[in-house]
Amino acid sequence: MNAENMTLDSLVRRGASSFPDKLAIHDADRSLTYGQLDADVDGLAAALLELGVRKGDRVASLFFNEWQAFVVYFAVVRLGALIVPINHRLVGAEVAFQLSQADCAVLVYCDELEAVVAPLRGAVPVKHWIASGAAAPDAGEHRLEALLDDYRGRRPALTWTVRRGDASGVWFTSGTTGEPKGTVTTHDSGIWAATCMALALGMTEQHRLLGVAPAFHRGPMENFHVAGFLLGSSHYLLRRFDPVAMLRAIEEHRLTHGFIVPSMTYAVLGVPDRADFDLSSMRGWLTASAHFPEEYRCRLETETTLPSNTVFNAYGITESLLNTCLWPSEAPARPGSVGRTVPGVWLRIVDAERRTLAAGEVGEIAVSAPSIASTYLGRPESWAAVTFVDDGRLWYLSGDLGRLDDEGYLYIVDRAKDMVISGGENIYSAEVEQVLINHPGVHEVAVVGAPDERWGECVVAVVVRSPGAQVGDTDLVEFCDGRLASYKRPRRIHFVDTLPRNGFGKVQKQRVRTLVAELPPVPHQ
Structure with a gap:
């Protein structure tokens, strides 16, 4: 061809x-x-x-x-x-x-x-x-x-x-308003993303790939699996994630590579007999989509039979797949990093005026790559708002905040768009807020993410009740039934008298996060 x-x-x-x-x-x-x-x-x-x-x-x-x-x-x-x-x-x-x-x-x-x-x-x-x-x-x-x-x-x-160069897909992702936007991709962008993945993980036609991350997401499909089809690898699919079934599949089929989000690793580390499964065939345990604690990598290498120097950490988004990759041998010296750019990718940290910041300074991550999408379906104005041209290149503003060190290694600091990543799923606070505010017992609500040992982050709602309302956390979670997917529903709900606001009346999400961190946990499963 x-x-x-x-x-x-x-x-x-x-x-x-x-x-x-x-x-x-x-x-x-x-x-x-x-x-x-x-x-x-x-x-x-x-x-x-x-x-x-x-x-x-x-x-x-x-x-x-x-x-x-x-x-x-x-x-x-x-x-x-x-x-x-x-x-x-x-x-x-x-x-x-x-x-x-x-x-x-x-x-x-x-x-x-x-x-x-x-x-x-x-x-x-x-x-x-x-x-x-x-x-x-x-x-x-x-x-x-x-x-x-x-x-x-x-x-x-x-x-x-x-x-x-023709359009090949529409992959829905949530925008800052919480309303999903259709990201339009091309054949070329998908093949380039797959090529970068194959190079980063050292994949060949002899490798056997574990299909456990949902293929309805662009990363697992067009980064990982399309890379396998590019090479001629074999793909072993698990219909649903189950940690024991995943470990058994790796052992039985001698699988070599898997796209395994951090919440899946957490579940594996909770399997009592995890050390009894033979994972020696694995060559690439790829983690992405959420923060991956260094503790997870260390525990995988000491509590399971996963070979050392096997865990890859990466950063990619629906609009631009696989921007950076941290090779396993680099991880001990750079905990928390998601690596350096992969072939073809350019990356900058920029301020609000899109000026490039120096190493060590925190700003928004901007990427330029052949894997970048072409537009948002029916929303050219939304696409124009997050892209710009400089040095003859199209740049995409990721909405993520990060910094680069002196050697070009990227560290994710925060998410500018108030996105919660729970179990590898993207959840936007505005979408959850729009559902909860329709409950008659809710006067005001602010939704944020809070650290969660199992899911990476969990959705937390801070609610001001309507005058005289007696609404409780169970009422609100049940109200979400049929209106939000289960993974988007709040796992913790706190009731307060007022929400912190700035001089313009806007809710101050950072202060809400601080408030949540200081409050005793009130779990709701």
């Missing part, structure tokens, strides 16, 4: 041509070779084409980590359409918002999530519903496995060309 036609789906095509009988994907239900995967991708692409999907259309995918999610991903981008991965932990209203914002023509989903999907029919502009499984379809609905049986191996007859 030449550079011009090196699209995301061409990675699977190349694997089918070069090593058709090599294992590509394995999960609890099915194993696919590269040849079989390519045939399924062709078949689903041909079926979608007959359903009317054209270049530039959006197709949503709602799955756990399972083989169907990967077939859908590659089939959609093979058509030149845009894949819209949706978090399976979202409630119906949140799913409906993303489907409507992206104007999705098709939703392909796991039939286990039928309870979430059923109320959406007639409420969102989706034309075709495709459920997994082989059961007889409901009226107006298709079945994924039946379509594959009918079309498998039939190449889609495209009347257009799909090029590397």
